Amino acid sequence: QVQLVESGGGLVQTGGSLRLSCAASGRTFSSYAMGWFRQAPGKEREFVATITGSGSSTYYADSVRGRFTIGRDNAKNTVSLQMNSLKSEDTAVYYCAAKSGAAYYIRASGFGYWGQGTQVTVSS
Numbered sequence: 454q455v456q457l458v459e460s461g462g463g464l465v466q467t468g469g470s471l472r473l474s475c476a477a478s479g480r481t482f483s484s485y486a487m488g489w490f491r492q493a494p495g496k497e498r499e500f501v502a503t504i505t506g507s508g509s510s511t512y513y514a515d516s517v518r519g520r521f522t523i524g525r526d527n528a529k530n531t532v533s534l535q536m537n538s539l540k541s542e543d544t545a546v547y548y549c550a551a552k553s554g555a556a557y558y559i560r561a562s563g564f565g566y567w568g569q570g571t572q573v574t575v576s577s
Contacts, residue, residue: 455479455551455566462547462571465539469575473534475549475568483507486552487525487532490561491545491573498548498561502534506555514559517543539575546570 456478465471473489488503502523504511511523522535532549550564558564 455482455485457549457551457566457568459547459549459568459571462573464574464576467539467541467575467577469539470535470537471539471573473536473547473549473571473573475532475534477530477532477549477551479530482530483527484553484555485566486555486557487523488550488552488558488564489523489532489534489547490550490564491543491547492570493542493545496545500559500561501547503557503559504532505557510557512557512559536573539573541575541577544573544575546572 461473483506489501492498502513504523508525520538525532548570549568551566552564
């Protein structure tokens with residue numbers, strides 16, 4: 454069982470940066486691949502980024518590649534999402550998710566544990 458709590462959302466201007474964090478419970482954090490997803494009003498939840506259990510491999514959605522960076526600290530049971538050069542279309546509720554098994558995954562259906570979400574609003 455894994456419990457996830459996100460933090461770090463807020464309001465930022467276009468071109469600005471935010472760093473999201475997700476704290477996970479449990480003693481086997483490194484055995485879970487982690488992901489970030491987002492959902493804008495009226496839209497389906499979409500994949501943003503994922504990272505393997507060891508942190509050695511990452512994968513990003515085309516829309517954020519080069520601007521966002523996912524990272525994890527297995528000693529602290531945390532995963533982060535550094536978001537730079539933010540655009541208005543990045544506005545959404547961002548969710549942290551955990552998947553049993555260390556290999557990363559990009560489909561929401563593969564993640565069994567979810568945080569409550571944190572709002573990111575990018576204003577022009």
